[in-house]
Amino acid sequence: MSLTPPQPDHDPWIGFEPSVSRRYVTVVVAAVTTILLTIVAFMLPVPYATLQPGPVFDTLGEFNGEPMLAVEGGVATYPTDGALDFTTVSVTGPDGKVGFSEALLAYFDSDVRVVPKDFLYPEGETAEESDAQSAAQLASSKDNSTVAALRALGYEVPEQVEIGEVAEDGASVDLLESGDVVVAVDGSAVATPQQAVEAVSAVTPGDVVTLSVERDGAPQDVAITTKPAADDPEVPRIGVSLASRFDLPVQIDNNVGDSVGGPSAGTMFALAIYDLLTPGSLTGGRRIAGTGEISPDGVVGPIGGVRQKMAGANADGAEVFLVPADNCAEAEDGDDFGMTLVKITDLDDAIASLETLAEDPDAKVPSCS
Structure with a gap:
């Protein structure tokens, strides 16, 4: 008679390998799912828009191969030097999409601003409607800047x-x-x-x-x-x-095309017109940049994206930046890029400050600080 060794109640190895496999599979699936969800999240658009530094344009220079500002009618103009740059902001359009990754990266970029899209555009506004409004604002800015400059020069403009x-x-x-x-x-x-x-x-x-x-x-x-x-x-x-x-006593052709829009170039247009129609140079030979909406009476109003415009001006080598008074707090909330921030409330302020700085770059003028 043979004796069979007693068998354990259960095999301690049974189920071990399957258990390891299930745990491994669970971890892998969770990791892959997380990665896929992260990729999808980074690819999906979010309801935000970005404001980034845009190009700058010298109002004393050329635009698309012709003078940006041309004076007609045989009115005397005077040579100048330096630059009077108007600054721009590159903005996500109403039909544009900002991905999660783009918004996240922009959030940590001090030169870029992320805002809810409805902060910039009314609900349902199309790109065509936005472009039309921007073009109308630019047309008004051209008119207002011409009138403001001529009135600063002493012309009657009914x-x-x-x-x-x-x-x-x-x-x-x-x-x-x-x-x-x-x-x-x-x-x-x-x-x-x-x-x-x-x-x-x-x-x-x-x-x-x-x-x-x-x-x-x-x-x-x-x-x-x-x-x-x-x-x-x-x-x-x-x-x-x-x-x-x-009823303009002097005709000024503003040759800025439709690649830019909005009202914020008005102050720089007005300064350039004034500079062209007066002896000497407002710039003192330096590169001056700035921004600001302007009224026919020369009052300078606040604009959006001043930090992005400052960054764009700095990238183009500006030494002085003209800031509407109501934008000073925003302008000071970050790096001044080594530029002199001149506070302006109207065209006369801007002219006086630039004339002072042209004579003495270290002179005291109204500033944001």
Whole structure:
């Protein structure tokens, strides 16, 4: 009789290899899944836009092979030197996509700003609509800068109020036409769009206002029943956009093309026009850069992307950067790139500061610090 050795209740090795395999597979699958999800996250667009330094353009130089600013009519111009650069920002368009990785890298780049896309564009705005608005702002900037420069030079530049667009569902449809010149509202003369807006705003929605206009040189009175504003029923509207028409004593051709847009080059345009029409040089031979929207009266307004414009100016070798007063806090929030940051509130400020620095680069002028 043979005896069979007692068998253990279970084999200690049974299931060991499968257990190791399952754990290994689980780890691998988790790692691959994490990697794939990370790749997908980095590839997917996020609802943000980036503002990055854009190119700079010398307003005293050429644009696409021709002078950026040309004075017509035999008016005397004077040689100058140095540069008066207007600065730009490269912005993600309304139809553009920013990936997660791009947004993440931009977040850690001090020269790039990341903002929610709806901070820049109304919901549903297309690239074509954005481009059209930007082109209209540039056209207005050209006009305003010319008027501001000529007025700083002592020229009289008469202004009139012109009807721009007439809303199809507005109070003025079939009554006013684009190009009509508004002379008075309810018998009170108006010379600027703001005066016209204030005169209309003085009535109650539903009241009738009478606009005295000139159409093709012929005067006529037009009675319009106001409507309440869509966003405020207490505010009267006549359903038109208004613009300024100027009678320029000197014709300035601004040859900036459609590759740039917006209103922020106005101050630098005005300075260049002033420099061309006066003896001497505003720059003192140095490269001056800057930004700022400008009104026909020469008031300099704030703009967006000042940090990105400073970075672009620095990359182009600017020594002085003109900053609208309301942008000074933002301009100081980071590296000044070794540039002198000159604070400006109007065109006269900018001219005075540049004239002072042209004589003495170390002179004290209004600054952001």
